[in-house]
Amino acid sequence: MNNRLIPVSLLAAAIHLLAGSPAWGSPGAHGPNGEHLDAPQTANTNGLIRMPDGSVNVPMLAQRRMGLRTQIVAASQAQATVELAGRVVIDPNAGGRVQAVHGGRVEAGPRGLPVAGQAVRKGEVLAYIRHHAEPYAEANQEAQLAELRSSRQLAAQRVERLQSLEGTVPRKEIEAAKAELHSLSAREKSIGASLGAREVLVAPVSGVITRAQAVAGQVADARELLFEIVDPSRLMIEATTADAALPARMAGASLREAPGARLQLVGAGGALRDGVMPVNFRLQSAGTGQALPLAVGQPVTLIAQLAERIEGFVLPAQAVVRNAANEQVVWVKSGAERYIPQPVSVRTLDAATVVVVQGLGADNRVVVEGAALLAQIR
Numbered sequence: 001m002n003n004r005l006i007p008v009s010l011l012a013a014a015i016h017l018l019a020g021s022p023a024w025g026s027p028g029a030h031g032p033n034g035e036h037l038d039a040p041q042t043a044n045t046n047g048l049i050r051m052p053d054g055s056v057n058v059p060m061l062a063q064r065r066m067g068l069r070t071q072i073v074a075a076s077q078a079q080a081t082v083e084l085a086g087r088v089v090i091d092p093n094a095g096g097r098v099q100a101v102h103g104g105r106v107e108a109g110p111r112g113l114p115v116a117g118q119a120v121r122k123g124e125v126l127a128y129i130r131h132h133a134e135p136y137a138e139a140n141q142e143a144q145l146a147e148l149r150s151s152r153q154l155a156a157q158r159v160e161r162l163q164s165l166e167g168t169v170p171r172k173e174i175e176a177a178k179a180e181l182h183s184l185s186a187r188e189k190s191i192g193a194s195l196g197a198r199e200v201l202v203a204p205v206s207g208v209i210t211r212a213q214a215v216a217g218q219v220a221d222a223r224e225l226l227f228e229i230v231d232p233s234r235l236m237i238e239a240t241t242a243d244a245a246l247p248a249r250m251a252g253a254s255l256r257e258a259p260g261a262r263l264q265l266v267g268a269g270g271a272l273r274d275g276v277m278p279v280n281f282r283l284q285s286a287g288t289g290q291a292l293p294l295a296v297g298q299p300v301t302l303i304a305q306l307a308e309r310i311e312g313f314v315l316p317a318q319a320v321v322r323n324a325a326n327e328q329v330v331w332v333k334s335g336a337e338r339y340i341p342q343p344v345s346v347r348t349l350d351a352a353t354v355v356v357v358q359g360l361g362a363d364n365r366v367v368v369e370g371a372a373l374l375a376q377i378r
Contacts, residue, residue, distance in 0.1 A: 048377050054323075055340040056377045063337070069369035070333050073313040075362055078355045080308040081348055082246070084279070086239035088298045091282070094234035095296075096204035098227035104129040104199065106218040106226070114227065116212045120203045126227055127214055129199040145188065152184040207231040210296060230296055235283045237263060239302045240276040244268075247279050252305040255283075258292050259351035263302070303348055310347065312355040319368045320346055320354055321375045330356065331367040331374050339367065339374055 049057040058066070106113075107128040114126055159177045162169050211228035220226060237255070241247075247268040255261050263281040271277070281302070283292065294300070315330065323329050329341040344359030360366070367374060 050377050051338075053340075055334070055338055056374055057337050058339060058374070058377075059337055066370045066373045068367055068374070070365045070367050072363055072365050073315065073356075073360060075311060076314055077309045077311050078314055078349055079251070080306040080310045081350070082304050082306060083348055084239040084241055084302045084304055086237050086281075086300050086302045088283075088294045088296050088300060089236050089238045090230055090296055091234045091236045094205060094231040095207065096229050097225055098126060098201050098204065098229070099223050099225055100129045100201065100220045101199060101222065102129065102131055103220060103222045103224075104131040106130075106214045106216060106220055107198065108216050109201075113214055113216060114209045114212055116209050118209045118212075120206065120209060120229060122203055122206045124203045125200055126203055127201045129201065129220060131197050131199065148184055148188040152181065152188055155181040155184050201226065203227075203229055205229055205231065232292070235292070235294060235296070236266070237281040237283055237300060237302060239279045239281065239304075240273075241279060242276050244272075244277055246304070249306050249308070250304050251307050253281055254303050254305075254350050255294075256301040256303060256348075256351045257298075258294060258300075261292055261294075303350055305349075310355060310357060312347070312357040313360045313364075313366075314349070314353060314355050315346075315366060316368050317348070317352050317354050319366060319371050320344065320356075321371045323375065329375075330360065331371050332360075333365040333367065341375075 047057075047059045048062055051057065058068070107130055109125040109127045111124075114120060120126065155177065159174070159181050162174045162177050166174065207229040208231070209227055210230045211225070213224075214220065214226040247265065250265060253263040253265065255263065262284045264284065266280040266282055268279045269277055283294070319330055320328050321330075323341055323343075327343050328346055329343050331339045332342045334340050342359055342364075344356045346354045346356050348354050
């Protein structure tokens with residue numbers, strides 16, 4: 001058997017080739033933590049690795065750059081909650097609509113026609129409606145006015161003649177003539193005013209114009225909505241529920257879209273509407289004096305706190321993310337650089353807090369900041 005010496009340069013090249021190639025395990029091989037070793041592991045330029053079992057490996061430097069923060073969870077009791085669909089509605093005592101009682105042509109008010117977003121005061125003149133009668137009816141009114149004018153002139157002459165004969169003519173005859181003259185004058189004035197009458201549209205409340213549907217010269221129909229006014233600091237939330245007993249169990253409520261808002265339960269309707277019961281809340285700002293970032297008609301999610309309490313692990317809402325299967329998960333730190341996605345069942349406490357009722361155990365270290373970034377590692 002011939003012993004041949006391998007050149008040192010060739011041996012070094014082989015070692016370099018083996019070191020640079022990816023590590024593969026035999027089919028079905030598993031690591032110490034149960035991960036599959038028969039599949040390749042890919043790493044990006046930052047050293048972030050997605051393991052075959054779904055966990056991720058994040059170097060310490062990358063953890064600092066991503067701003068990851070964790071905390072050890074402990075079981076506690078929290079107030080039970082339920083989410084209700086709702087919408088922002090007008091407070092009937094702080095909002096109003098302006099409609100024309102009779103049809104006619106729109107004319108601008110003293111400050112012009114208001115537009116959406118413009119602030120107005122109660123009693124302010126917004127516009128005028130110039131009434132126009134049908135041609136036949138208008139012709140009859142003009143003829144009636146001419147007849148009344150003629151009768152009024154004759155009645156005035158009769159009063160003058162009777163007053164000149166005072167002393168020889170009975171007093172009651174003079175008074176009757178004066179009464180007839182007064183009646184004819186009033187009827188003439190009334191019909192004359194109706195021919196050129198215009199309806200004054202005033203703001204029923206103080207607030208902001210949210211809807212303006214009037215332009216100069218527009219012919220508006222009777223009862224047509226021309227302006228809508230809302231006080232943005234006094235709005236209401238109308239939520240719906242199929243549980244008629246739920247309002248009696250409520251201890252408070254908050255809005256996901258406006259965490260700083262305070263909600264005061266007004267009451268629930270005693271009848272179902274389209275299979276659900278409306279529950280009304282009065283909306284108030286958190287003492288800042290600024291209008292809430294909500295609009296009339298906007299759909300919202302109301303989080304109602306109930307009198308019951310539930311046991312679980314309280315976490316920030318941002319700690320819960322969704323995986324590729326659209327499941328709710330939290331990231332549990334299992335090592336210095338390893339994070340495991342853990343499916344959980346959660347219930348919302350308020351706009352910023354949730355309680356995990358299933359899927360976690362005591363002393364688990366959970367990512368509370370940066371969980372969304374971990375979910376993006378591929």
